[in-house]
Amino acid sequence: QVRLVESGGGSVQAGGSLRLSCVGSVYTASTYCMGWFRQAPGKEREGVATLARDGSTTYADSVKGRFTISRDAAKNTLYLQMDSLKPEDTAMYYCAARRFGSCNWANLRSGYWGHGTQVTVSS
Numbered sequence: 497q498v499r500l501v502e503s504g505g506g507s508v509q510a511g512g513s514l515r516l517s518c519v520g521s522v523y524t525a526s527t528y529c530m531g532w533f534r535q536a537p538g539k540e541r542e543g544v545a546t547l548a549r550d551g552s553t554t555y556a557d558s559v560k561g562r563f564t565i566s567r568d569a570a571k572n573t574l575y576l577q578m579d580s581l582k583p584e585d586t587a588m589y590y591c592a593a594r595r596f597g598s599c600n601w602a603n604l605r606s607g608y609w610g611h612g613t614q615v616t617v618s619s
Contacts, residue, residue, distance in 0.1 A: 498522050498608040500591045505613030512581050512617070518574040518591030518610055525569030529599030529607070532565060532576045534587035534615075541590070543601030545576060554600075558584075581617045588612040 499521035508514055516532070524530060531546040545565035546554045553565055564577040574591055594607030 498593055500593060500608055500610035502589065502591050502610045502613040505589060505615045507616040507618065508581055510582055510617055510619050513579045514581065514615060516576040516589055516613060520572045520593060523572055524593055525567055528593045528595050529604060530567065530574045531592050531601065531604045533590045533592060536587040546599055546601065547574065548599035583617045583619045586615060586617050588614050
């Protein structure tokens, strides 16, 4: 069982930045696929970014060039640096992890999840 705890959400104005953190209860670097999802009210949960075991990353088209996923192995922590935030980025953001299988959003959906952290961007 892997426990994930997100933090770093908050309220910012458009154009601002936030950095989300996700602390894992076990060592996940190089053994787990990690990712961030978000869910806005009335919408389905969507993938934002993934970080594979080999360090490769993928991003949703809507956040490319603005968001950066990274990890600190020594701290068992996954990050999501969010810059140039837009009101449409407003959502609950979730961290996910999965040990086996290809690193993609479909597989991550059946992995471990945190409880989320709220991000609100005002115009």
